[in-house]
Amino acid sequence: MISAGDEAAVLARVRGGETAAYGELVMLHAPVAKRAAVFLGAGADADDVVQESFVKAYRALDTFREDAAFRPWLLRIVANETRNVLRSRGRRARREESAVLHDVVLDPADQALSNERRAELLAAVQALPDQYRLVVTCRYLLELDEQETATVLGWPRGTVKSRLHRALGRLRAQLPDKEVQR
Template sequence: MVEQELIRSAQSGDRDALIQLLREIESHVYRTAYYILGNEQDAMDAAQEALIRIYTKIDSFEEKARFKTWVQRIVTNICIDKFRRNKPTVSIDEHNLTFTSDHSVEDEVVAAYVSQDVRDAINKLSDHYRAVVVLRYLQDFSYNEISESLGLPLNTVKSYLFRARQQLQVLLQDYLKGGVGG
C-alpha cells in the first residue's frame, strides 16, 4: 500500500494498516531519538512513547503536512522533553559521523578521534541547536521540513543552524586551524 492509503486506512480504524505504518517508521523514529538522546535505553523509551503517541493521535494527522515531518515533530518534542527532564550525557551515533581513510592505521586512529570530537562538540550544543543539527545534517531534512517538524518559524530554524555552526566552529577550532583537538 502507498503511504497515503495506509494513513487514510489507519485513520478510518484499520488496525492492520496502522501497524504496518508504524513498522515502516519505527527505525526512523528510533534513529532520531538516539541521535538526540545518545543513549540506547532512553532512545528506546522515547521511540516507544512516540510510536504510542502516533498510534493514538493518527486521526489528528492532517494531510496538509507531510507524514514524515509530523512523525519527526512528535519524536523530537518527546526527546527534547525527556532531555530537559533528565539532562543526560548525549552522544551521537558513531556510524554517521565517522571519518574513514584507506591510507593507514594511523589515519584511521586520528579519524576516530576527530569523529569523537565532532560528536562531543554536537553534544555540547543546547537542545534546540542539537535538534536542528541532527535533523539537518544527520537526517538530511530541508529547512522547511525542520520548521514543520519542530514547529518553529523558518527564520528561527535558519538562525538556530547559523548559531549552532558558529558554536561548532568555536568548539572545533583546533581542527579548523589544522591541529589536533582534545
Template sequence: MREGTLEGGRTLTVVDEAAVIARVRSGEPEAYAVLVRAYTQVALRAAVACGAGADAEDVVQSAFFKAYRSLGRFRDGSAFRPWLLRIVANETRNTVRSAVRMRALAGREAMLLGAGEPLIPDSADPAAAAVAEERRGRLLAALDELGEEQRQVVVHRYLLELDETETAQALGWPRGTVKSRLNRALKKLERLLPGEAPGAAVDAVDGVGGGEKCG
C-alpha cells in the same frame, strides 16, 4: 523530500503515506504497520540524538502509539516523518526529565539510608563515552558548546537528514528561523572545529545521546 524506506528498498512518498493514513482512519489499523516499518530506524536515531539512551526503543514505541492515537489531527497533505519526529522529541524530553527526577529521588533515599555507592551523575553521557573515535568526540564536544536551539537544528538537519521544510515542521519553527539558526550554528562549529566541514562532521556521527538534547 526524503522518504521512508521499507524492506526490499521500496520507499514511501507523501502520497503513499496519505493512502496508508486514510486506510487507518477508515478502520484498517493493521495498515499502520507500513508506517512503523518505514520510520522505526529514523525514529530510533532521533530518540538517541535527543538523549533517550537505553530508553530509546521504549520512547519510539510510545511515540508511534501516540502518533497513531493522534492521526485524526494529522493534517492531510503533510509529510508523516517530521510530524512523527516531533512526537519522538517530545516523548524523549518527558522520559529524560522523568529519569532525572528518579535519579534525584534515588539520591535522596541513598543519603537517608546511608548508602555509600556513588550515583551516576545527571551529566553522564553514555553515548559520548562509547564514541571512541577522536573526530566524533571532538564533534560531540563542539555540539555541547552550541546553544540549545542551535544544537536542535544541527541534529535535525544533518543527523536526522531532514530538509529545511521538514526541520521547521519537526521543531515547530518558521522555515526562515531554521535557516538563520542553522547558519549561526554552522559558523560557530567552523570556529570550534577548524579544518573540519561541519556538515560532513555531523554526518559522521551515528548518534548523539545523553542529556536533554532536543528540549
C-alpha cells in the same frame, strides 16, 4: 521506500479501520525515529520514546492533516516525547549519552569517517547550547530539510535558518582545522 502517495494510501487504510496497516508506517519510520530520539538526548530510553511516540501518533491520527508529510509530524512527537523523558528522569551523566551516541550505527558514508573525527564532531555538537544542538541534529544527523526541521522543532522556518547559521559558526570556531558545511 514508499512514496508520499503510497504513504497517504496507507494512512487512509489505517483511518478506514485497518489497524494492521499502521505497522507499515512503523516499519518505515522506526529507524529515523530512533535516531532522532538518540540524537535529541533520549539515550538508553530511545526505544521507549519511539514506542510511546508511535502510540501517541496512532491515537492522534485524526488530528493529522491529510496534505502533510507523516515523517516530520511523527518526529515532532518524538522530539516532544524525548523532552518529556529528559524532564522526568532529571540529569544523567554526559558520559552515558556520549556512550550511546558512539554506539549508533550511521550511514555508510558516516561510517567512513574515522572514529576519532566522528567523536570529535559529536562532542562539539553535544557541547552546543540546546537550540543549536537541536537544529544541527535535525538538519545534518537526521537529514531533514528546513521545513521538516521547523515542523519537528515547532519553530518558524526563519528561526531554523538563523539558528543553523549560528550553530555552524560555533562549530567552525570549535573545529577550526575541520571542514564544517556552510
